[in-house]
């Protein structure tokens with residue numbers, strides 16, 4: 001199918017949809033300047049996954065992991081949502097305005113969907129801004145515009161190490177969040193997977209749930225994913241370019 005036809009087809013699906021569910025990943029924030037994980041230029045070219053994204057890596061070298069995430073928190077000050085985030089917020093506004101339901105499950109921890117105006121956001125892998133103490137559970141929240149220059153390593157209350165509220169490999173996703181996302185994928189009539197390699201579970205399983213529940217499915221991604229051949233419309237391109245083009249093909253509401 002030609003690109004134009006795929007975009008029209010995605011727009012038609014969304015125009016008649018009552019319930020829409022979306023899964024996003026690092027690709028949607030790439031055009032905001034946030035690096036993705038896998039592939040050339042990805043964050044895991046210079047940091048090993050097992051060192052920075054597992055509880056074992058954290059136990060082995062907590063200060064290194066804290067410093068690595070602190071650097072990512074610091075960078076968020078200069079990061080703004082892009083037209084891909086904005087398009088998803090606009091789709092939510094339109095669906096909700098006509099009495100429909102919308103849920104956006106994101107694997108990203110950068111909060112950019114909130115900054116773009118999305119409301120029903122399910123943060124599957126947590127948030128970069130929220131941290132907690134591994135000893136007493138004391139909570140710390142960073143204001144992205146006011147992050148200390150140097151990392152805070154220890155809890156101000158008990159002195160144990162703090163860590164970001166993010167989900168590492170081998171850790172469970174927040175149960176209420178993944179359940180709500182699975183319900184949305186199961187019950188939607190249109191499902192969009194945007195900017196994710198769709199290889200990390202259980203998040204990637206949401207695409208499987210949507211496909212097997214009979215939703216009409218759309219993928220927008222630069223590279224093919226394991227689901228490119230299972231979705232109804234697979235669009236190869238940048239989310240910041242394709243998603244606004246889809247909206248442009250939807251009638252004003």
Ligand code: BJW
Nearest residue numbers: 025026027036037038107169170196197201222223238239
């Ligand atoms: C663009 C673009 C542009 C670029 N426009 N596109 C079933 C089968 C096999 C294994 C498992 C399974 N179930 C569970 C597992 C194990 C494991 C897993 O999935 N392993 C696989 C890798 C094989 N999963 C887990 O361990 C999960 N936990 C779990 O299952 O717990 C069970 C449990 C239950 C009860 C008690 C205890 C345990 C947890 C997974 C956590 C993942 N965490 C990370 C780090 C988060 C913090 C951080 O940000 O640092 O999450 S890993 C990393 O990958 C991060 C991401 O959210 C996640 C997904 O990556 P994403 O977003 O897709 O990014 P990329 O870089 O991979 O892809 C970007 C894409 O965008 C590319 O395709 C580009 O082409 C594209 N792109 N620019 C459009 N402009």
Ligand code: ZN
Nearest residue numbers: 133136155158
């Ligand atoms: Zn503490």
